[in-house]
Amino acid sequence: MSAPKAIAMISGGLDSTLALALVKRQGIEVKAVNFYTGLCITETQRRKGGRPDGTIPRNEALRAASDLEVEIEYVDVSDQGYLELIVNPRHGYGSNANPCVDCRIFMMRKAREIMEREGASFVFTGEVVGQRPKSQRRDTMRAVERESGLEGRLVRPLSALLLAPSIPEKEGILDRSRLLGISGRSRQPQIRLARELGIEDWPQPAGGCCYLTDEAFSRKFFDILDAREEAGEERRILREDLVLLSTGRHFRLSPRVKMIVGRSEGENGVLDAYAGGRARLLARDLNGPVALVEGTATWEERQLAARIVARYGKGKDLPEVAIDWIEDGVPETLLVPPETDEARIEAMRI
Numbered sequence: 001m002s003a004p005k006a007i008a009m010i011s012g013g014l015d016s017t018l019a020l021a022l023v024k025r026q027g028i029e030v031k032a033v034n035f036y037t038g039l040c041i042t043e044t045q046r047r048k049g050g051r052p053d054g055t056i057p058r059n060e061a062l063r064a065a066s067d068l069e070v071e072i073e074y075v076d077v078s079d080q081g082y083l084e085l086i087v088n089p090r091h092g093y094g095s096n097a098n099p100c101v102d103c104r105i106f107m108m109r110k111a112r113e114i115m116e117r118e119g120a121s122f123v124f125t126g127e128v129v130g131q132r133p134k135s136q137r138r139d140t141m142r143a144v145e146r147e148s149g150l151e152g153r154l155v156r157p158l159s160a161l162l163l164a165p166s167i168p169e170k171e172g173i174l175d176r177s178r179l180l181g182i183s184g185r186s187r188q189p190q191i192r193l194a195r196e197l198g199i200e201d202w203p204q205p206a207g208g209c210c211y212l213t214d215e216a217f218s219r220k221f222f223d224i225l226d227a228r229e230e231a232g233e234e235r236r237i238l239r240e241d242l243v244l245l246s247t248g249r250h251f252r253l254s255p256r257v258k259m260i261v262g263r264s265e266g267e268n269g270v271l272d273a274y275a276g277g278r279a280r281l282l283a284r285d286l287n288g289p290v291a292l293v294e295g296t297a298t299w300e301e302r303q304l305a306a307r308i309v310a311r312y313g314k315g316k317d318l319p320e321v322a323i324d325w326i327e328d329g330v331p332e333t334l335l336v337p338p339e340t341d342e343a344r345i346e347a348m349r350i
């Protein structure tokens with residue numbers, strides 16, 4: 001008879017790695033899944049060529065699966081309804097733009113589909129009761145389980161003893177006595193367990209991997225939604241928005257016009273790649289940022305945008321800088337003094 005099978009939802013953080021190890025050591029065949037939403041900070045940095053300090057983050061989920069010798073499926077959900085969900089979350093947002101409850105339900109539904117396809121008996125996660133303010137409260141965890149269609153088949157091995165026995169525990173597939181009853185925000189029980197299980201490698205610091213929990217990102221996220229709504233457009237987020245929202249400094253010049261200014265060579269390259277349908281600005285004959293302007297800018301807004309580009313380039317102390325404004329392939333040169341009014345710049349910053 002073949003070994004029972006389970007689907008592990010892993011991020012590669014310490015908790016999901018421990019959950020993986022706990023289930024695997026019960027002789028259960030485990031297939032790991034990792035969902036890419038387009039909003040994972042480290043994965044986005046990895047794809048853009050590294051962190052601001054030049055280091056390249058690892059994909060921790062792939063690393064954890066490899067360390068524990070488990071098959072992993074990497075699923076890009078950014079075009080599978082995830083972007084609609086983050087604009088209209090039924091359970092609302094957390095403290096920033098993070099719709100964690102809806103996000104968990106969405107991912108667990110995807111995991112359930114994989115469980116059914118793979119003929120697995122259950123899905124498990126590294127969630128710990130009481131570790132996160134809303135999404136890991138006991139009542140929320142129950143609601144997520146119910147709404148994802150995984151009722152009875154969603155196991156949290158680290159907190160299982162604090163929750164009702166799951167179907168695989170009742171059926172004897174999983175030995176409940178070898179699961180744990182960890183709760184709360186302290187990391188000490190997990191660190192002790194990692195030592196016991198011989199797990200030495202996990203990302204530091206834990207968590208913080210999602211742009212939607214980031215305050216600055218969330219401001220830009222809601223700004224774009226509000227601007228579209230005000231312009232009579234659909235309140236929605238596109239895949240290219242995800243790239244641009246995590247790139248550069250963002251300025252709102254007017255309700256209709258927004259500007260993004262690159263902060264590094266890598267970001268300038270990203271902005272170059274997304275110039276289609278936008279005006280692209282850069283200083284002529286001087287090093288400096290690439291900037292994109294979205295929306296139909298007035299003459300004053302074009303001047304202002306050019307002055308901001310001059311301000312962030314090598315010519316910031318010159319009396320005038322030539323800025324190329326390239327729109328629909330047509331270049332035009334604006335000769336402007338760099339913007340010196342820092343308070344004005346800050347006031348436009350999103």
Ligand code: SF4
Nearest residue numbers: 098099100103210212
């Ligand atoms: S932090 Fe981000 S990825 Fe994690 S549950 Fe919340 S919205 Fe989803």
